[in-house]
Amino acid sequence: MSGWRVIAVLLGAFGMYLSWTAPPALGQSAGEASVIEDDRLTIESDNTDVEELRRLSRQIGRVPGTLLNTLVRQDRASARRAVARFLARGNAAPKLMAARAIALINQVRTDPRVQTRGRTLELASLVSDMVARSVSSPRVIEISVDGDYIPPANARAYDLGGEDDPAAIGFEKLTPAGEIATGHRETPFASDSLGPLLADGIANIRRISLPLANGTYRVILLTGRSAARNLPTAPFGETLTANSTRYYLGEARPATWIGGARLLRPTLAASNKAGRIGLSGLARELDEAPWLRPGGEAVGIAFKVDIVHGFLTVRFEQPGPGGGVDLSAIIVEPAGQSSSLVHGREVVRAAMGQEIADTLSRRYDADPDMAAALAALGANMAPAHASDIVTAAVRSHPQAAKLIVTVVSRLDGVDSQAIRAAIQDDPGLTRDARIAALAALPDGEH
Structure with a gap:
């Protein structure tokens, strides 16, 4: 391999x-x-x-x-x-x-x-x-915003702030009086971040709710960097729930924010087919273009969400007074297109799913108890590939076959029938390990 x-x-x-x-x-x-x-x-x-x-x-x-x-x-x-x-x-x-x-x-x-x-x-x-x-869960990142940044034409984009503050070009103004963002005494705030997009925002937001056509979207949340530094623990809460998916963000103070991300003007974003700063020509243009005007420094997170009932609902949870977060902008892009948010290499996050199984090591160099725990960890992350994980673990530790199969086959989302078929078909398993593994399946059939 x-x-x-x-x-x-x-x-x-x-x-x-x-x-x-x-x-x-x-x-x-x-x-x-x-x-x-x-x-x-x-x-x-x-x-x-x-x-x-x-x-x-x-x-x-x-x-x-x-x-x-x-x-x-x-x-x-x-x-x-x-x-x-x-x-x-x-x-x-x-x-x-x-x-x-x-x-x-x-x-x-x-x-x-x-x-x-x-x-x-x-x-x-x-x-x-x-x-x-x-x-x-998404990591908290620092984002430089191009001065002439305009969101993609098919994106939903909101500039949050007070009623008297003008909206950035291409954004819809969202004020505390609107119904999209709600919280505990949400109020507009002013930030010393450069540019109209990040100069203001709404504080103490606990929930946002957006009507969206069903599909898969990329959600980008931004707040002005100076405003984010005033939060006690985390700019976007310790936990964030997007529809039914809960993300555990944890404490993320300024010293831990990851740099290297940028919101690009449309022509650069369109040329960024890799979805990241990786092409030398693009990186050179970003570094050397004399026309780039500073649009401000933001702190943000980005995550994908599936919409199946016509609404995106995001809830924020944070300890302390108010329990909400401060937001300057919300950008919702179709996930199937290149994003205008370009990540530095350190921020790139690969897709989950098949790639998890492709990158899982099959070497379980540990005692039998740990081998079972490792198999459970892997199956939790890639339940569709639990059968591969189980057979690899049993091959390495045949004496722990019963323990490994018992633990993994009872995890949520794991197909015990697929595990059965994999155990029966794997020529690398000893006879005793195969019998013990099959007996440990929920129905206990050999």
């Missing part, structure tokens, strides 16, 4: 993301910072060493005692929230999330309060589920 397709074993799907370097978050230890800075593990990397992520996890050190207490003692909902905050804290890159997850699972396995294998796997499965949800 080629090097770029074989990424670190635990949470191998994280390798689809391009690693990035950043200064440590507020409250983040130097050890955690070095997890990001120490060694880039990217799609292009040839590093397939299973020990790499395990070594990085050891740099995390002891996880907070309050987190372990919540995970072991509290109800499932409280535990999920605590784990999500831990994994995503500091606008964490996927590599750091993976290391944190391994550290947490290892400490759960040695906690004297967790006395049975079943309880250990239950908690490991909870952690894996939260990793799967957290890794797909």
